[in-house]
Amino acid sequence: MLQQTQVNTVIPYFQRFCGKFPDIQTLAASDLQDVLKLWEGLGYYARARNFHKAAKAVVDEHRGNVPDDRASFLVLPGVGDYIAAAVLSIAFNKPLAVVDGNVKRVFARLFEMDAPVNQSSSYKLFKATASxxxxxxxxxxxxxxxxxxxxxxxxxxxxxxGICPLSKWCLTLKNQRVDVFPKKNKKAPVPHHLMAVGVIFKGDKVLIVRRPEDKMLGGLWEFPGGRVLAKESAESACTRIIAEKVNLKVAIESKLTRIRHAYTHFKITADIFICTSVSGRVKRNGPTDHQWVSLNKLEQYPFPKSNHKFISKLMKDRM
Ligand code: SF4
Structure with a gap:
Protein backbone atom coordinates (compact mmCIF):
# COMPACT_ATOMS: atom_id res chain seq x y z
CA MET A 1 0.00 0.00 0.00
CA LEU A 2 1.10 3.55 -0.64
CA GLN A 3 2.22 5.08 2.63
CA GLN A 4 4.48 8.13 2.28
CA THR A 5 5.06 7.28 -1.36
CA GLN A 6 3.43 8.86 -4.40
CA VAL A 7 1.52 6.86 -7.00
CA ASN A 8 3.55 8.15 -9.95
CA THR A 9 6.80 7.11 -8.29
CA VAL A 10 5.50 3.63 -7.61
CA ILE A 11 3.91 2.75 -10.98
CA PRO A 12 7.12 1.70 -12.83
CA TYR A 13 8.27 -0.22 -9.74
CA PHE A 14 4.89 -1.95 -9.49
CA GLN A 15 5.04 -2.98 -13.15
CA ARG A 16 8.57 -4.36 -12.90
CA PHE A 17 7.70 -6.12 -9.63
CA CYS A 18 4.61 -7.81 -11.07
CA GLY A 19 6.56 -8.76 -14.19
CA LYS A 20 9.24 -10.54 -12.16
CA PHE A 21 6.95 -11.92 -9.42
CA PRO A 22 3.60 -12.58 -11.15
CA ASP A 23 2.16 -14.57 -8.23
CA ILE A 24 2.67 -15.07 -4.55
CA GLN A 25 4.37 -18.47 -5.00
CA THR A 26 7.05 -16.92 -7.24
CA LEU A 27 7.64 -14.13 -4.74
CA ALA A 28 7.82 -16.54 -1.79
CA ALA A 29 10.38 -18.71 -3.61
CA SER A 30 12.58 -15.77 -4.64
CA ASP A 31 15.81 -14.57 -3.09
CA LEU A 32 15.51 -11.48 -0.85
CA GLN A 33 18.31 -9.82 -2.79
CA ASP A 34 16.26 -9.98 -6.02
CA VAL A 35 13.31 -8.42 -4.21
CA LEU A 36 15.49 -5.62 -2.81
CA LYS A 37 17.06 -5.03 -6.22
CA LEU A 38 13.62 -4.35 -7.73
CA TRP A 39 12.73 -2.12 -4.78
CA GLU A 40 16.02 -0.20 -5.00
CA GLY A 41 15.53 3.57 -4.82
CA LEU A 42 12.03 3.41 -3.38
CA GLY A 43 13.14 3.59 0.29
CA TYR A 44 11.30 1.97 3.20
CA TYR A 45 13.15 -1.29 2.61
CA ALA A 46 11.57 -2.94 5.66
CA ARG A 47 8.40 -3.07 3.56
CA ALA A 48 10.17 -5.12 0.90
CA ARG A 49 11.59 -7.50 3.50
CA ASN A 50 8.24 -7.83 5.25
CA PHE A 51 6.34 -8.29 1.99
CA HIS A 52 8.74 -11.10 1.07
CA LYS A 53 8.32 -12.72 4.51
CA ALA A 54 4.53 -12.30 4.35
CA ALA A 55 4.45 -14.02 0.93
CA LYS A 56 6.35 -16.98 2.44
CA ALA A 57 3.91 -17.09 5.38
CA VAL A 58 0.89 -17.05 3.06
CA VAL A 59 2.33 -19.89 0.97
CA ASP A 60 3.58 -21.95 3.93
CA GLU A 61 0.74 -21.40 6.40
CA HIS A 62 -2.31 -20.53 4.26
CA ARG A 63 -1.74 -22.70 1.15
CA GLY A 64 -1.13 -19.59 -0.95
CA ASN A 65 -4.45 -17.95 -0.06
CA VAL A 66 -4.29 -14.52 1.57
CA PRO A 67 -6.28 -14.83 4.83
CA ASP A 68 -9.43 -12.70 4.76
CA ASP A 69 -10.03 -12.42 8.51
CA ARG A 70 -8.45 -9.52 10.37
CA ALA A 71 -6.85 -11.56 13.16
CA SER A 72 -4.98 -13.90 10.77
CA PHE A 73 -4.08 -11.07 8.41
CA LEU A 74 -2.66 -8.93 11.23
CA VAL A 75 -0.20 -11.68 12.12
CA LEU A 76 1.54 -11.41 8.73
CA PRO A 77 4.92 -9.59 8.85
CA GLY A 78 4.66 -5.83 8.31
CA VAL A 79 0.88 -5.69 8.67
CA GLY A 80 -0.64 -3.08 10.97
CA ASP A 81 -4.07 -1.56 11.30
CA TYR A 82 -3.75 0.57 8.15
CA ILE A 83 -2.69 -2.23 5.80
CA ALA A 84 -5.20 -4.67 7.31
CA ALA A 85 -8.08 -2.22 6.83
CA ALA A 86 -6.98 -1.22 3.33
CA VAL A 87 -6.40 -4.73 1.96
CA LEU A 88 -9.34 -6.42 3.67
CA SER A 89 -11.85 -3.71 2.74
CA ILE A 90 -10.72 -3.35 -0.88
CA ALA A 91 -9.99 -7.00 -1.64
CA PHE A 92 -12.53 -8.75 0.61
CA ASN A 93 -15.22 -6.12 1.28
CA LYS A 94 -14.64 -6.24 5.05
CA PRO A 95 -16.17 -3.29 6.94
CA LEU A 96 -12.91 -1.74 8.18
CA ALA A 97 -12.18 1.98 7.90
CA VAL A 98 -8.80 3.14 6.59
CA VAL A 99 -6.99 6.04 8.22
CA ASP A 100 -3.95 7.51 6.49
CA GLY A 101 -2.61 11.06 6.10
CA ASN A 102 -5.12 11.90 3.36
CA VAL A 103 -8.06 10.59 5.35
CA LYS A 104 -7.01 12.51 8.48
CA ARG A 105 -6.72 15.76 6.50
CA VAL A 106 -10.18 15.35 4.94
CA PHE A 107 -11.91 14.64 8.26
CA ALA A 108 -9.94 17.30 10.16
CA ARG A 109 -11.20 19.91 7.67
CA LEU A 110 -14.67 18.51 7.24
CA PHE A 111 -15.42 18.45 10.99
CA GLU A 112 -12.92 21.04 12.28
CA MET A 113 -11.16 18.36 14.30
CA ASP A 114 -8.50 19.89 16.54
CA ALA A 115 -6.52 16.69 17.15
CA PRO A 116 -3.00 17.14 15.65
CA VAL A 117 -2.76 14.79 12.68
CA ASN A 118 0.90 14.00 13.36
CA GLN A 119 0.33 12.94 16.97
CA SER A 120 -0.03 9.18 17.37
CA SER A 121 -2.71 9.46 20.05
CA SER A 122 -4.98 11.23 17.50
CA TYR A 123 -5.20 8.07 15.42
CA LYS A 124 -7.98 6.58 17.57
CA LEU A 125 -10.12 9.67 17.15
CA PHE A 126 -9.77 9.71 13.36
CA LYS A 127 -10.33 5.96 13.24
CA ALA A 128 -13.57 6.34 15.23
CA THR A 129 -14.76 9.11 12.90
CA ALA A 130 -13.93 7.10 9.79
CA SER A 131 -15.57 3.99 11.25
CA GLY A 162 -14.91 24.56 -5.57
CA ILE A 163 -15.12 21.06 -7.01
CA CYS A 164 -15.28 19.14 -3.72
CA PRO A 165 -18.33 16.86 -3.38
CA LEU A 166 -18.27 17.43 0.41
CA SER A 167 -18.21 21.23 0.28
CA LYS A 168 -21.76 21.76 1.48
CA TRP A 169 -21.04 19.86 4.72
CA CYS A 170 -17.51 21.15 5.29
CA LEU A 171 -17.20 23.15 8.51
CA THR A 172 -13.82 24.70 7.78
CA LEU A 173 -15.05 25.92 4.39
CA LYS A 174 -18.19 27.34 5.97
CA ASN A 175 -16.15 29.09 8.67
CA GLN A 176 -13.39 30.15 6.23
CA ARG A 177 -10.78 28.28 8.26
CA VAL A 178 -9.58 25.80 5.65
CA ASP A 179 -6.00 27.02 5.97
CA VAL A 180 -6.05 26.46 9.77
CA PHE A 181 -6.71 22.71 9.41
CA PRO A 182 -5.38 20.08 9.77
CA LYS A 183 -3.59 21.00 12.99
CA LYS A 184 -0.08 19.65 13.51
CA ASN A 185 2.42 19.54 16.34
CA LYS A 186 5.69 21.28 15.58
CA LYS A 187 8.31 18.78 14.48
CA ALA A 188 11.64 18.52 16.26
CA PRO A 189 14.56 19.73 14.11
CA VAL A 190 15.96 16.99 11.88
CA PRO A 191 19.41 15.79 13.09
CA HIS A 192 22.28 16.12 10.66
CA HIS A 193 25.20 13.67 10.70
CA LEU A 194 28.61 13.86 9.06
CA MET A 195 29.68 10.55 7.57
CA ALA A 196 32.82 9.12 5.99
CA VAL A 197 32.70 6.31 3.45
CA GLY A 198 35.54 4.34 1.86
CA VAL A 199 35.66 2.83 -1.61
CA ILE A 200 38.44 0.32 -0.96
CA PHE A 201 40.29 -0.99 -3.99
CA LYS A 202 42.22 -4.26 -4.10
CA GLY A 203 43.45 -4.53 -7.67
CA ASP A 204 40.47 -3.69 -9.87
CA LYS A 205 37.92 -4.83 -7.29
CA VAL A 206 36.17 -2.86 -4.56
CA LEU A 207 34.85 -4.01 -1.21
CA ILE A 208 31.11 -3.89 -0.56
CA VAL A 209 29.36 -5.04 2.61
CA ARG A 210 25.82 -6.14 3.38
CA ARG A 211 23.75 -4.45 6.08
CA PRO A 212 22.11 -6.60 8.79
CA GLU A 213 18.51 -7.42 7.85
CA ASP A 214 17.04 -6.15 11.10
CA LYS A 215 18.59 -2.68 10.73
CA MET A 216 17.65 0.36 8.68
CA LEU A 217 18.27 -0.34 4.96
CA GLY A 218 18.61 -3.96 6.04
CA GLY A 219 19.77 -6.46 3.44
CA LEU A 220 21.11 -3.77 1.12
CA TRP A 221 24.77 -3.52 0.13
CA GLU A 222 26.94 -0.48 0.71
CA PHE A 223 30.48 0.80 0.81
CA PRO A 224 31.81 0.65 4.38
CA GLY A 225 31.33 3.89 6.27
CA GLY A 226 29.95 5.49 9.39
CA ARG A 227 29.62 8.61 11.53
CA VAL A 228 32.46 11.10 11.92
CA LEU A 229 33.03 11.79 15.63
CA ALA A 230 33.34 15.26 17.14
CA LYS A 231 36.79 16.79 16.49
CA GLU A 232 37.65 13.94 14.10
CA SER A 233 38.56 14.59 10.45
CA ALA A 234 36.57 12.75 7.81
CA GLU A 235 39.79 11.05 6.63
CA SER A 236 40.60 9.74 10.14
CA ALA A 237 36.99 8.63 10.57
CA CYS A 238 37.16 6.74 7.27
CA THR A 239 40.26 4.73 8.20
CA ARG A 240 39.02 4.16 11.77
CA ILE A 241 35.58 2.95 10.66
CA ILE A 242 37.03 0.63 8.03
CA ALA A 243 39.39 -0.89 10.63
CA GLU A 244 36.48 -1.34 13.05
CA LYS A 245 33.95 -2.71 10.59
CA VAL A 246 36.02 -4.85 8.25
CA ASN A 247 39.42 -5.13 9.94
CA LEU A 248 41.39 -3.61 7.07
CA LYS A 249 44.16 -1.07 7.26
CA VAL A 250 43.69 1.28 4.33
CA ALA A 251 45.47 4.27 2.83
CA ILE A 252 43.38 7.12 1.53
CA GLU A 253 44.26 7.90 -2.06
CA SER A 254 41.88 10.76 -2.85
CA LYS A 255 38.49 12.20 -2.13
CA LEU A 256 35.95 11.04 -4.67
CA THR A 257 33.15 13.43 -3.79
CA ARG A 258 30.81 14.73 -1.11
CA ILE A 259 27.13 13.80 -1.13
CA ARG A 260 24.10 14.89 0.83
CA HIS A 261 21.08 12.75 1.52
CA ALA A 262 17.88 13.11 3.53
CA TYR A 263 16.31 10.10 5.25
CA THR A 264 12.94 10.25 7.02
CA HIS A 265 14.33 11.19 10.43
CA PHE A 266 17.80 12.61 9.75
CA LYS A 267 20.08 14.06 7.10
CA ILE A 268 23.64 13.19 6.21
CA THR A 269 26.58 14.83 4.52
CA ALA A 270 29.08 12.16 3.54
CA ASP A 271 32.64 12.44 2.27
CA ILE A 272 33.55 9.55 0.01
CA PHE A 273 37.19 8.51 -0.19
CA ILE A 274 39.05 6.27 -2.60
CA CYS A 275 41.24 3.96 -0.52
CA THR A 276 43.62 1.11 -1.11
CA SER A 277 43.87 -1.89 1.13
CA VAL A 278 47.28 -1.88 2.83
CA SER A 279 47.04 -4.88 5.13
CA GLY A 280 44.69 -7.22 6.95
CA ARG A 281 42.02 -9.70 5.90
CA VAL A 282 38.35 -8.85 5.99
CA LYS A 283 36.80 -9.75 9.35
CA ARG A 284 33.27 -8.40 9.62
CA ASN A 285 32.06 -6.55 12.67
CA GLY A 286 28.51 -5.45 11.88
CA PRO A 287 28.00 -6.29 8.20
CA THR A 288 26.53 -9.74 7.54
CA ASP A 289 28.38 -10.38 4.28
CA HIS A 290 31.05 -8.87 2.07
CA GLN A 291 32.24 -9.17 -1.51
CA TRP A 292 35.14 -7.90 -3.57
CA VAL A 293 33.52 -6.98 -6.87
CA SER A 294 34.53 -5.41 -10.18
CA LEU A 295 32.98 -2.03 -10.83
CA ASN A 296 30.99 -3.40 -13.77
CA LYS A 297 29.34 -5.94 -11.42
CA LEU A 298 28.09 -3.36 -8.92
CA GLU A 299 24.77 -3.03 -10.71
CA GLN A 300 23.91 -6.60 -9.72
CA TYR A 301 23.62 -5.58 -6.06
CA PRO A 302 20.89 -3.50 -4.39
CA PHE A 303 22.35 -0.29 -2.89
CA PRO A 304 20.72 2.53 -0.91
CA LYS A 305 20.05 5.76 -2.80
CA SER A 306 22.83 7.55 -0.90
CA ASN A 307 25.41 5.15 -2.42
CA HIS A 308 23.96 5.65 -5.90
CA LYS A 309 24.71 9.33 -5.49
CA PHE A 310 28.44 8.59 -5.87
CA ILE A 311 28.52 5.25 -7.71
CA SER A 312 27.98 6.95 -11.08
CA LYS A 313 30.96 9.27 -10.43
CA LEU A 314 33.04 6.32 -9.29
CA MET A 315 32.26 4.46 -12.52
CA LYS A 316 32.99 7.53 -14.65
CA ASP A 317 36.32 8.21 -12.94
CA ARG A 318 37.61 4.65 -12.67
CA MET A 319 36.30 2.71 -15.66
S1 SF4 B 1 -14.55 21.61 1.00
FE1 SF4 B 1 -12.39 21.99 0.81
S2 SF4 B 1 -11.55 21.74 2.85
FE2 SF4 B 1 -13.60 20.86 2.88
S3 SF4 B 1 -13.25 18.70 2.51
FE3 SF4 B 1 -13.64 19.65 0.52
S4 SF4 B 1 -11.63 20.19 -0.29
FE4 SF4 B 1 -11.39 19.74 1.89
Missing part, protein backbone atom coordinates in the same frame (compact mmCIF):
# COMPACT_ATOMS: atom_id res chain seq x y z
CA UNK A 132 -18.77 5.90 12.05
CA UNK A 133 -19.05 7.16 8.50
CA UNK A 134 -17.95 3.96 6.74
CA UNK A 135 -20.31 2.56 4.13
CA UNK A 136 -20.44 -1.00 5.46
CA UNK A 137 -22.02 -2.27 2.23
CA UNK A 138 -19.12 -1.04 0.12
CA UNK A 139 -16.22 -0.26 2.47
CA UNK A 140 -13.51 -0.63 -0.21
CA UNK A 141 -15.05 2.03 -2.44
CA UNK A 142 -15.69 4.32 0.55
CA UNK A 143 -12.08 4.04 1.75
CA UNK A 144 -10.64 4.61 -1.70
CA UNK A 145 -12.97 7.57 -2.25
CA UNK A 146 -11.84 9.34 0.94
CA UNK A 147 -8.16 8.62 0.25
CA UNK A 148 -8.50 9.89 -3.33
CA UNK A 149 -10.41 12.96 -2.22
CA UNK A 150 -7.54 13.79 0.12
CA UNK A 151 -4.88 13.12 -2.51
CA UNK A 152 -6.52 14.96 -5.43
CA UNK A 153 -8.94 17.58 -4.05
CA UNK A 154 -8.50 18.19 -0.34
CA UNK A 155 -4.75 18.61 -0.88
CA UNK A 156 -2.40 19.82 1.87
CA UNK A 157 -1.98 23.22 0.18
CA UNK A 158 -4.68 24.93 -1.85
CA UNK A 159 -7.52 22.40 -1.67
CA UNK A 160 -9.97 22.58 -4.61
CA UNK A 161 -13.03 23.31 -2.49
Missing amino acids: DLLDVDDPGTFNQAVMELGALICKPAKPDC
Whole structure:
Protein backbone atom coordinates (compact mmCIF):
# COMPACT_ATOMS: atom_id res chain seq x y z
CA MET A 1 0.00 0.00 0.00
CA LEU A 2 1.10 3.55 -0.64
CA GLN A 3 2.22 5.08 2.63
CA GLN A 4 4.48 8.13 2.28
CA THR A 5 5.06 7.28 -1.36
CA GLN A 6 3.43 8.86 -4.40
CA VAL A 7 1.52 6.86 -7.00
CA ASN A 8 3.55 8.15 -9.95
CA THR A 9 6.80 7.11 -8.29
CA VAL A 10 5.50 3.63 -7.61
CA ILE A 11 3.91 2.75 -10.98
CA PRO A 12 7.12 1.70 -12.83
CA TYR A 13 8.27 -0.22 -9.74
CA PHE A 14 4.89 -1.95 -9.49
CA GLN A 15 5.04 -2.98 -13.15
CA ARG A 16 8.57 -4.36 -12.90
CA PHE A 17 7.70 -6.12 -9.63
CA CYS A 18 4.61 -7.81 -11.07
CA GLY A 19 6.56 -8.76 -14.19
CA LYS A 20 9.24 -10.54 -12.16
CA PHE A 21 6.95 -11.92 -9.42
CA PRO A 22 3.60 -12.58 -11.15
CA ASP A 23 2.16 -14.57 -8.23
CA ILE A 24 2.67 -15.07 -4.55
CA GLN A 25 4.37 -18.47 -5.00
CA THR A 26 7.05 -16.92 -7.24
CA LEU A 27 7.64 -14.13 -4.74
CA ALA A 28 7.82 -16.54 -1.79
CA ALA A 29 10.38 -18.71 -3.61
CA SER A 30 12.58 -15.77 -4.64
CA ASP A 31 15.81 -14.57 -3.09
CA LEU A 32 15.51 -11.48 -0.85
CA GLN A 33 18.31 -9.82 -2.79
CA ASP A 34 16.26 -9.98 -6.02
CA VAL A 35 13.31 -8.42 -4.21
CA LEU A 36 15.49 -5.62 -2.81
CA LYS A 37 17.06 -5.03 -6.22
CA LEU A 38 13.62 -4.35 -7.73
CA TRP A 39 12.73 -2.12 -4.78
CA GLU A 40 16.02 -0.20 -5.00
CA GLY A 41 15.53 3.57 -4.82
CA LEU A 42 12.03 3.41 -3.38
CA GLY A 43 13.14 3.59 0.29
CA TYR A 44 11.30 1.97 3.20
CA TYR A 45 13.15 -1.29 2.61
CA ALA A 46 11.57 -2.94 5.66
CA ARG A 47 8.40 -3.07 3.56
CA ALA A 48 10.17 -5.12 0.90
CA ARG A 49 11.59 -7.50 3.50
CA ASN A 50 8.24 -7.83 5.25
CA PHE A 51 6.34 -8.29 1.99
CA HIS A 52 8.74 -11.10 1.07
CA LYS A 53 8.32 -12.72 4.51
CA ALA A 54 4.53 -12.30 4.35
CA ALA A 55 4.45 -14.02 0.93
CA LYS A 56 6.35 -16.98 2.44
CA ALA A 57 3.91 -17.09 5.38
CA VAL A 58 0.89 -17.05 3.06
CA VAL A 59 2.33 -19.89 0.97
CA ASP A 60 3.58 -21.95 3.93
CA GLU A 61 0.74 -21.40 6.40
CA HIS A 62 -2.31 -20.53 4.26
CA ARG A 63 -1.74 -22.70 1.15
CA GLY A 64 -1.13 -19.59 -0.95
CA ASN A 65 -4.45 -17.95 -0.06
CA VAL A 66 -4.29 -14.52 1.57
CA PRO A 67 -6.28 -14.83 4.83
CA ASP A 68 -9.43 -12.70 4.76
CA ASP A 69 -10.03 -12.42 8.51
CA ARG A 70 -8.45 -9.52 10.37
CA ALA A 71 -6.85 -11.56 13.16
CA SER A 72 -4.98 -13.90 10.77
CA PHE A 73 -4.08 -11.07 8.41
CA LEU A 74 -2.66 -8.93 11.23
CA VAL A 75 -0.20 -11.68 12.12
CA LEU A 76 1.54 -11.41 8.73
CA PRO A 77 4.92 -9.59 8.85
CA GLY A 78 4.66 -5.83 8.31
CA VAL A 79 0.88 -5.69 8.67
CA GLY A 80 -0.64 -3.08 10.97
CA ASP A 81 -4.07 -1.56 11.30
CA TYR A 82 -3.75 0.57 8.15
CA ILE A 83 -2.69 -2.23 5.80
CA ALA A 84 -5.20 -4.67 7.31
CA ALA A 85 -8.08 -2.22 6.83
CA ALA A 86 -6.98 -1.22 3.33
CA VAL A 87 -6.40 -4.73 1.96
CA LEU A 88 -9.34 -6.42 3.67
CA SER A 89 -11.85 -3.71 2.74
CA ILE A 90 -10.72 -3.35 -0.88
CA ALA A 91 -9.99 -7.00 -1.64
CA PHE A 92 -12.53 -8.75 0.61
CA ASN A 93 -15.22 -6.12 1.28
CA LYS A 94 -14.64 -6.24 5.05
CA PRO A 95 -16.17 -3.29 6.94
CA LEU A 96 -12.91 -1.74 8.18
CA ALA A 97 -12.18 1.98 7.90
CA VAL A 98 -8.80 3.14 6.59
CA VAL A 99 -6.99 6.04 8.22
CA ASP A 100 -3.95 7.51 6.49
CA GLY A 101 -2.61 11.06 6.10
CA ASN A 102 -5.12 11.90 3.36
CA VAL A 103 -8.06 10.59 5.35
CA LYS A 104 -7.01 12.51 8.48
CA ARG A 105 -6.72 15.76 6.50
CA VAL A 106 -10.18 15.35 4.94
CA PHE A 107 -11.91 14.64 8.26
CA ALA A 108 -9.94 17.30 10.16
CA ARG A 109 -11.20 19.91 7.67
CA LEU A 110 -14.67 18.51 7.24
CA PHE A 111 -15.42 18.45 10.99
CA GLU A 112 -12.92 21.04 12.28
CA MET A 113 -11.16 18.36 14.30
CA ASP A 114 -8.50 19.89 16.54
CA ALA A 115 -6.52 16.69 17.15
CA PRO A 116 -3.00 17.14 15.65
CA VAL A 117 -2.76 14.79 12.68
CA ASN A 118 0.90 14.00 13.36
CA GLN A 119 0.33 12.94 16.97
CA SER A 120 -0.03 9.18 17.37
CA SER A 121 -2.71 9.46 20.05
CA SER A 122 -4.98 11.23 17.50
CA TYR A 123 -5.20 8.07 15.42
CA LYS A 124 -7.98 6.58 17.57
CA LEU A 125 -10.12 9.67 17.15
CA PHE A 126 -9.77 9.71 13.36
CA LYS A 127 -10.33 5.96 13.24
CA ALA A 128 -13.57 6.34 15.23
CA THR A 129 -14.76 9.11 12.90
CA ALA A 130 -13.93 7.10 9.79
CA SER A 131 -15.57 3.99 11.25
CA ASP A 132 -18.77 5.90 12.05
CA LEU A 133 -19.05 7.16 8.50
CA LEU A 134 -17.95 3.96 6.74
CA ASP A 135 -20.31 2.56 4.13
CA VAL A 136 -20.44 -1.00 5.46
CA ASP A 137 -22.02 -2.27 2.23
CA ASP A 138 -19.12 -1.04 0.12
CA PRO A 139 -16.22 -0.26 2.47
CA GLY A 140 -13.51 -0.63 -0.21
CA THR A 141 -15.05 2.03 -2.44
CA PHE A 142 -15.69 4.32 0.55
CA ASN A 143 -12.08 4.04 1.75
CA GLN A 144 -10.64 4.61 -1.70
CA ALA A 145 -12.97 7.57 -2.25
CA VAL A 146 -11.84 9.34 0.94
CA MET A 147 -8.16 8.62 0.25
CA GLU A 148 -8.50 9.89 -3.33
CA LEU A 149 -10.41 12.96 -2.22
CA GLY A 150 -7.54 13.79 0.12
CA ALA A 151 -4.88 13.12 -2.51
CA LEU A 152 -6.52 14.96 -5.43
CA ILE A 153 -8.94 17.58 -4.05
CA CYS A 154 -8.50 18.19 -0.34
CA LYS A 155 -4.75 18.61 -0.88
CA PRO A 156 -2.40 19.82 1.87
CA ALA A 157 -1.98 23.22 0.18
CA LYS A 158 -4.68 24.93 -1.85
CA PRO A 159 -7.52 22.40 -1.67
CA ASP A 160 -9.97 22.58 -4.61
CA CYS A 161 -13.03 23.31 -2.49
CA GLY A 162 -14.91 24.56 -5.57
CA ILE A 163 -15.12 21.06 -7.01
CA CYS A 164 -15.28 19.14 -3.72
CA PRO A 165 -18.33 16.86 -3.38
CA LEU A 166 -18.27 17.43 0.41
CA SER A 167 -18.21 21.23 0.28
CA LYS A 168 -21.76 21.76 1.48
CA TRP A 169 -21.04 19.86 4.72
CA CYS A 170 -17.51 21.15 5.29
CA LEU A 171 -17.20 23.15 8.51
CA THR A 172 -13.82 24.70 7.78
CA LEU A 173 -15.05 25.92 4.39
CA LYS A 174 -18.19 27.34 5.97
CA ASN A 175 -16.15 29.09 8.67
CA GLN A 176 -13.39 30.15 6.23
CA ARG A 177 -10.78 28.28 8.26
CA VAL A 178 -9.58 25.80 5.65
CA ASP A 179 -6.00 27.02 5.97
CA VAL A 180 -6.05 26.46 9.77
CA PHE A 181 -6.71 22.71 9.41
CA PRO A 182 -5.38 20.08 9.77
CA LYS A 183 -3.59 21.00 12.99
CA LYS A 184 -0.08 19.65 13.51
CA ASN A 185 2.42 19.54 16.34
CA LYS A 186 5.69 21.28 15.58
CA LYS A 187 8.31 18.78 14.48
CA ALA A 188 11.64 18.52 16.26
CA PRO A 189 14.56 19.73 14.11
CA VAL A 190 15.96 16.99 11.88
CA PRO A 191 19.41 15.79 13.09
CA HIS A 192 22.28 16.12 10.66
CA HIS A 193 25.20 13.67 10.70
CA LEU A 194 28.61 13.86 9.06
CA MET A 195 29.68 10.55 7.57
CA ALA A 196 32.82 9.12 5.99
CA VAL A 197 32.70 6.31 3.45
CA GLY A 198 35.54 4.34 1.86
CA VAL A 199 35.66 2.83 -1.61
CA ILE A 200 38.44 0.32 -0.96
CA PHE A 201 40.29 -0.99 -3.99
CA LYS A 202 42.22 -4.26 -4.10
CA GLY A 203 43.45 -4.53 -7.67
CA ASP A 204 40.47 -3.69 -9.87
CA LYS A 205 37.92 -4.83 -7.29
CA VAL A 206 36.17 -2.86 -4.56
CA LEU A 207 34.85 -4.01 -1.21
CA ILE A 208 31.11 -3.89 -0.56
CA VAL A 209 29.36 -5.04 2.61
CA ARG A 210 25.82 -6.14 3.38
CA ARG A 211 23.75 -4.45 6.08
CA PRO A 212 22.11 -6.60 8.79
CA GLU A 213 18.51 -7.42 7.85
CA ASP A 214 17.04 -6.15 11.10
CA LYS A 215 18.59 -2.68 10.73
CA MET A 216 17.65 0.36 8.68
CA LEU A 217 18.27 -0.34 4.96
CA GLY A 218 18.61 -3.96 6.04
CA GLY A 219 19.77 -6.46 3.44
CA LEU A 220 21.11 -3.77 1.12
CA TRP A 221 24.77 -3.52 0.13
CA GLU A 222 26.94 -0.48 0.71
CA PHE A 223 30.48 0.80 0.81
CA PRO A 224 31.81 0.65 4.38
CA GLY A 225 31.33 3.89 6.27
CA GLY A 226 29.95 5.49 9.39
CA ARG A 227 29.62 8.61 11.53
CA VAL A 228 32.46 11.10 11.92
CA LEU A 229 33.03 11.79 15.63
CA ALA A 230 33.34 15.26 17.14
CA LYS A 231 36.79 16.79 16.49
CA GLU A 232 37.65 13.94 14.10
CA SER A 233 38.56 14.59 10.45
CA ALA A 234 36.57 12.75 7.81
CA GLU A 235 39.79 11.05 6.63
CA SER A 236 40.60 9.74 10.14
CA ALA A 237 36.99 8.63 10.57
CA CYS A 238 37.16 6.74 7.27
CA THR A 239 40.26 4.73 8.20
CA ARG A 240 39.02 4.16 11.77
CA ILE A 241 35.58 2.95 10.66
CA ILE A 242 37.03 0.63 8.03
CA ALA A 243 39.39 -0.89 10.63
CA GLU A 244 36.48 -1.34 13.05
CA LYS A 245 33.95 -2.71 10.59
CA VAL A 246 36.02 -4.85 8.25
CA ASN A 247 39.42 -5.13 9.94
CA LEU A 248 41.39 -3.61 7.07
CA LYS A 249 44.16 -1.07 7.26
CA VAL A 250 43.69 1.28 4.33
CA ALA A 251 45.47 4.27 2.83
CA ILE A 252 43.38 7.12 1.53
CA GLU A 253 44.26 7.90 -2.06
CA SER A 254 41.88 10.76 -2.85
CA LYS A 255 38.49 12.20 -2.13
CA LEU A 256 35.95 11.04 -4.67
CA THR A 257 33.15 13.43 -3.79
CA ARG A 258 30.81 14.73 -1.11
CA ILE A 259 27.13 13.80 -1.13
CA ARG A 260 24.10 14.89 0.83
CA HIS A 261 21.08 12.75 1.52
CA ALA A 262 17.88 13.11 3.53
CA TYR A 263 16.31 10.10 5.25
CA THR A 264 12.94 10.25 7.02
CA HIS A 265 14.33 11.19 10.43
CA PHE A 266 17.80 12.61 9.75
CA LYS A 267 20.08 14.06 7.10
CA ILE A 268 23.64 13.19 6.21
CA THR A 269 26.58 14.83 4.52
CA ALA A 270 29.08 12.16 3.54
CA ASP A 271 32.64 12.44 2.27
CA ILE A 272 33.55 9.55 0.01
CA PHE A 273 37.19 8.51 -0.19
CA ILE A 274 39.05 6.27 -2.60
CA CYS A 275 41.24 3.96 -0.52
CA THR A 276 43.62 1.11 -1.11
CA SER A 277 43.87 -1.89 1.13
CA VAL A 278 47.28 -1.88 2.83
CA SER A 279 47.04 -4.88 5.13
CA GLY A 280 44.69 -7.22 6.95
CA ARG A 281 42.02 -9.70 5.90
CA VAL A 282 38.35 -8.85 5.99
CA LYS A 283 36.80 -9.75 9.35
CA ARG A 284 33.27 -8.40 9.62
CA ASN A 285 32.06 -6.55 12.67
CA GLY A 286 28.51 -5.45 11.88
CA PRO A 287 28.00 -6.29 8.20
CA THR A 288 26.53 -9.74 7.54
CA ASP A 289 28.38 -10.38 4.28
CA HIS A 290 31.05 -8.87 2.07
CA GLN A 291 32.24 -9.17 -1.51
CA TRP A 292 35.14 -7.90 -3.57
CA VAL A 293 33.52 -6.98 -6.87
CA SER A 294 34.53 -5.41 -10.18
CA LEU A 295 32.98 -2.03 -10.83
CA ASN A 296 30.99 -3.40 -13.77
CA LYS A 297 29.34 -5.94 -11.42
CA LEU A 298 28.09 -3.36 -8.92
CA GLU A 299 24.77 -3.03 -10.71
CA GLN A 300 23.91 -6.60 -9.72
CA TYR A 301 23.62 -5.58 -6.06
CA PRO A 302 20.89 -3.50 -4.39
CA PHE A 303 22.35 -0.29 -2.89
CA PRO A 304 20.72 2.53 -0.91
CA LYS A 305 20.05 5.76 -2.80
CA SER A 306 22.83 7.55 -0.90
CA ASN A 307 25.41 5.15 -2.42
CA HIS A 308 23.96 5.65 -5.90
CA LYS A 309 24.71 9.33 -5.49
CA PHE A 310 28.44 8.59 -5.87
CA ILE A 311 28.52 5.25 -7.71
CA SER A 312 27.98 6.95 -11.08
CA LYS A 313 30.96 9.27 -10.43
CA LEU A 314 33.04 6.32 -9.29
CA MET A 315 32.26 4.46 -12.52
CA LYS A 316 32.99 7.53 -14.65
CA ASP A 317 36.32 8.21 -12.94
CA ARG A 318 37.61 4.65 -12.67
CA MET A 319 36.30 2.71 -15.66
S1 SF4 B 1 -14.55 21.61 1.00
FE1 SF4 B 1 -12.39 21.99 0.81
S2 SF4 B 1 -11.55 21.74 2.85
FE2 SF4 B 1 -13.60 20.86 2.88
S3 SF4 B 1 -13.25 18.70 2.51
FE3 SF4 B 1 -13.64 19.65 0.52
S4 SF4 B 1 -11.63 20.19 -0.29
FE4 SF4 B 1 -11.39 19.74 1.89
